[in-house]
Amino acid sequence: MSKGxxxxxxxxxxxxxRSTLLSVALFLFFILLSKQFDxxxxxxxxxxxxxxxxxxxxxxxxxxxxxxxxxxGAIMAVGGYGSALxxxxxxxxxxxxxxxxxxISALFGLFLGLAAARLSGxxxxxxxxxxxxxxxSIAVRFESFFSGDVGxxxxxxxxxxxxxxxxxxxxxxxxxxxxxxxFTAIALFAVLNLSNTRAGRTWRAVRDNEVSAALAGIxxxxxxxxxxxxxSALAGLSGALYGFRGLVAPSVYPTDLSxxxxxxxxIGGLRSVxxxxxxxxxxxFLPDLIEKITKNFNVPETIGNYLPSLTIGILLLLTVILxxxxxxxxxxxxxxxxxx
Amino acid sequence: MNLRKPLILTVVAxxxxxxxxxxxxxxSAAGDQGVSDSEIVLGMQLPQTGAASPxxxxxxxxxxxxxxxxxxxxxxxxRNIKLVVKDDTYKAGLTITSxxxxxxxxxxxxxxxxxxxxxxxxxxxxxxxxKIPDIFVNxxxxxxxxxxxxxxxxxxxxxxxxxxxxxLGKYLKDKYSDKKIGVxxxxxxxxxxxxxxxxxAGLKFEAKKTSASFIxxxxxxxxxxxxxxxxxxxxxxIVIIAAVSSATAVAYATAAQLGYKPxxxxxxxxxxxxxxxxxxxxxxxxxxxxxxxMLAGTISASHAPAAGEAxxxxxxxxxxxxxxxxxxxxxxxxxxxxxxxNIAYLATEALMGVGKDLTRAKLISYLENxxxxxxxxxxxxxxxxxxxxxxxxxxxxxxxxxxxxxxPIDGKRVVYTTDSGSGAVTVSNYKRPAIADDALPKVx
Numbered sequence: 171m172s173k174g175x176x177x178x179x180x181x182x183x184x185x186x187x188r189s190t191l192l193s194v195a196l197f198l199f200f201i202l203l204s205k206q207f208d209x210x211x212x213x214x215x216x217x218x219x220x221x222x223x224x225x226x227x228x229x230x231x232x233x234x235x236x237x238x239x240x241x242x243g244a245i246m247a248v249g250g251y252g253s254a255l256x257x258x259x260x261x262x263x264x265x266x267x268x269x270x271x272x273x274i275s276a277l278f279g280l281f282l283g284l285a286a287a288r289l290s291g292x293x294x295x296x297x298x299x300x301x302x303x304x305x306x307s308i309a310v311r312f313e314s315f316f317s318g319d320v321g322x323x324x325x326x327x328x329x330x331x332x333x334x335x336x337x338x339x340x341x342x343x344x345x346x347x348x349x350x351x352x353f354t355a356i357a358l359f360a361v362l363n364l365s366n367t368r369a370g371r372t373w374r375a376v377r378d379n380e381v382s383a384a385l386a387g388i389x390x391x392x393x394x395x396x397x398x399x400x401x402s403a404l405a406g407l408s409g410a411l412y413g414f415r416g417l418v419a420p421s422v423y424p425t426d427l428s429x430x431x432x433x434x435x436x437i438g439g440l441r442s443v444x445x446x447x448x449x450x451x452x453x454x455f456l457p458d459l460i461e462k463i464t465k466n467f468n469v470p471e472t473i474g475n476y477l478p479s480l481t482i483g484i485l486l487l488l489t490v491i492l493x494x495x496x497x498x499x500x501x502x503x504x505x506x507x508x509x510x
Numbered sequence: 511m512n513l514r515k516p517l518i519l520t521v522v523a524x525x526x527x528x529x530x531x532x533x534x535x536x537x538s539a540a541g542d543q544g545v546s547d548s549e550i551v552l553g554m555q556l557p558q559t560g561a562a563s564p565x566x567x568x569x570x571x572x573x574x575x576x577x578x579x580x581x582x583x584x585x586x587x588x589r590n591i592k593l594v595v596k597d598d599t600y601k602a603g604l605t606i607t608s609x610x611x612x613x614x615x616x617x618x619x620x621x622x623x624x625x626x627x628x629x630x631x632x633x634x635x636x637x638x639x640x641k642i643p644d645i646f647v648n649x650x651x652x653x654x655x656x657x658x659x660x661x662x663x664x665x666x667x668x669x670x671x672x673x674x675x676x677x678l679g680k681y682l683k684d685k686y687s688d689k690k691i692g693v694x695x696x697x698x699x700x701x702x703x704x705x706x707x708x709x710x711a712g713l714k715f716e717a718k719k720t721s722a723s724f725i726x727x728x729x730x731x732x733x734x735x736x737x738x739x740x741x742x743x744x745x746x747x748i749v750i751i752a753a754v755s756s757a758t759a760v761a762y763a764t765a766a767q768l769g770y771k772p773x774x775x776x777x778x779x780x781x782x783x784x785x786x787x788x789x790x791x792x793x794x795x796x797x798x799x800x801x802x803x804m805l806a807g808t809i810s811a812s813h814a815p816a817a818g819e820a821x822x823x824x825x826x827x828x829x830x831x832x833x834x835x836x837x838x839x840x841x842x843x844x845x846x847x848x849x850x851x852n853i854a855y856l857a858t859e860a861l862m863g864v865g866k867d868l869t870r871a872k873l874i875s876y877l878e879n880x881x882x883x884x885x886x887x888x889x890x891x892x893x894x895x896x897x898x899x900x901x902x903x904x905x906x907x908x909x910x911x912x913x914x915x916x917x918p919i920d921g922k923r924v925v926y927t928t929d930s931g932s933g934a935v936t937v938s939n940y941k942r943p944a945i946a947d948d949a950l951p952k953v954x
Binding site: 208209210213214217307310313318319320321323325342343412415416417419421422423424427458470471472475476 | 558559595597600601602603606607610611613614615627628629631632633635636639640697698699725726728839
């Protein structure tokens with residue numbers, strides 16, 4: 171039996187090393203990219219780094235464990251409100267609030283997971299979609315506590331003096347990126363480790379065949395709850411970071427945010443971490459690219475305003491019809507064909 | 511999940527997508543961005559699409575039409591005014607992103623005429639800390655303007671909801687003291703700001719009885735049946751509406767369906783544009799004659815002449831410019847177009863006033879020191895000073911006639927004035943300067 175355990179431990183160590191390397195690489199890659207970008211694209215890069223964490227939550231939830239959620243945006247709102255309330259009402263530091271937002275949303279995910287473990291397929295999708303619709307309106311219903319539609323005004327603040335002394339003048343956009351990026355790198359590290367260790371293998375077993383997994387001794391219900399907790403923690407963190415761009419309010423976390431995140435995951439490839447990165451880049455930068463193109467062709471605003479959503483929608487449909495495994499799947503396919 | 515080469519490859523691919531989106535980075539000039547020898551760039555955020563867009567999506571085209579007219583006459587101090595517009599669909603997440611785009615990519619000199627209270631909340635702090643002028647905001651939320659220490663660069667473009675509600679509230683209280691007055695409001699800063707004004711005027715409402723609220727933006731999908739039923743069940747005679755135009759239209763349609771006929775409707779001006787009201791009801795199959803009859807008798811207020819006052823000199827001049835220069839998809843003349851033109855006229859006047867040596871700090875200082883002297887189509891003066899950045903400080907009360915024209919009650923226009931605090935409502939003695947023959951502002 172000891173022979174069976176050893177290789178697993180060995181593999182864990184190897185993966186730990188590689189995921190650390192990849193997380194650091196992602197961190198440096200974003201920093202280097204930001205040096206090439208103007209201020210607006212730096213702020214878009216911050217959006218990517220932020221939303222990427224939420225897309226990772228879908229990679230875990232849907233990609234690894236096969237549970238569909240149309241309500242990740244609502245969990246982002248939970249994280250956003252959690253952190254913003256801690257900062258505005260209790261005066262906690264932003265950093266502590268971000269960390270606590272992870273726990274608040276994980277707790278939320280626990281309750282959600284307990285319900286979700288009993289549901290699957292379209293029923294689960296429907297439930298989470300209702301959540302995406304309902305949660306932002308709670309803020310309006312309990313207006314005195316959550317500040318209603320007006321929301322809670324929060325931001326990343328200003329860079330500390332020691333950092334400015336070290337790096338020179340830091341713009342608002344750069345500082346936002348520096349705040350978000352460490353969390354993105356840690357999230358990548360966590361997702362890579364979760365996916366490639368025993369937990370991930372258990373999740374995939376449940377995804378591929380629940381009956382076989384149960385026969386192999388896996389507790390299906392508990393596994394699903396654990397995935398929901400992990401995914402919610404990630405989405406909540408993303409929501410907290412997203413809110414600190416300026417405002418935590420219902421209109422910051424609309425229903426279509428949940429759908430946008432799912433689109434990013436599908437375009438990139440639901441089962442791939444690399445796909446999540448690609449998908450997030452695509453949904454953030456595509457509207458800008460389209461705007462540039464439409465500007466050159468003098469497309470009227472009545473059409474131009476709808477083009478980004480239309481293009482992303484078509485891309486999503488084409489991905490699902492022609493290439494269900496997304497960009498990462500296509501890449502894998504090409505690589506496979508070259509080999510053989 | 512194979513994470514070796516594909517991950518690295520996708521990271522590289524992502525970088526390529528990102529690189530494609532890089533815009534050319536221009537070296538920053540010595541002065542403030544957005545001003546060159548030949549151009550002044552202004553940026554506006556508004557819902558051009560989405561549920562909250564009807565009516566308000568005409569403001570940008572109207573303002574641009576006026577700027578194009580100014581440009582055709584040589585611009586301001588030799589500079590053309592360029593207006594860059596971003597559609598935020600009335601979602602704050604998008605407002606934040608598009609503000610960054612306007613500042614960093616379009617390199618605007620100032621924000622101008624942005625529409626929407628809820629959405630502007632999300633960016634006002636950032637705009638102010640960057641010291642970018644945020645002029646003539648199309649929101650009547652007094653919280654943006656009454657504390658210039660908090661938001662030093664933000665200036666209003668509408669009379670505040672509080673001022674309007676105080677004036678309208680006083681009128682209704684005096685005139686209909688024997689009637690049961692109720693309110694339907696949207697539960698956001700707009701609605702609450704108006705309620706505060708009504709309260710100052712002595713109009714108090716009872717929650718769940720004479721006061722009904724709804725979540726802003728839900729009027730189209732959920733409807734307002736329960737709210738209207740509540741007002742009907744409590745025998746409310748006079749219904750005040752403090753909400754956007756689309757909600758006003760839904761409220762009237764729902765009341766008609768439920769057979770509820772309050773003796774009077776009173777609607778806060780931003781929710782009472784006749785064209786928008788008729789367009790929304792028209793899209794639901796209500797003929798124009800029917801919707802006009804529904805609106806007739808409604809009491810509302812305005813800081814400017816009614817769009818339908820064809821003989822007003824400003825209306826006449828702006829209407830001609832709208833006909834000649836408006837390239838928007840819907841250029842039908844209405845209150846939204848009048849407002850868009852009017853704030854563009856004010857912006858032109860302010861930019862002329864600052865002079866050739868235009869900087870952000872100078873524009874803000876000019877508005878604080880000379881803003882109250884700027885003239886426009888409005889029948890009440892601007893309240894700008896160092897202690898407040900509120901725009902129009904007065905309103906007149908009118909009633910819609912059968913032709914959907916808001917006409918002064920009893921045929922005589924009286925403009926009332928007050929502040930956003932607890933000051934009394936008094937009659938204004940402001941005399942509006944006439945518009946020049948060339949429809950361009952004249953600055954001393």
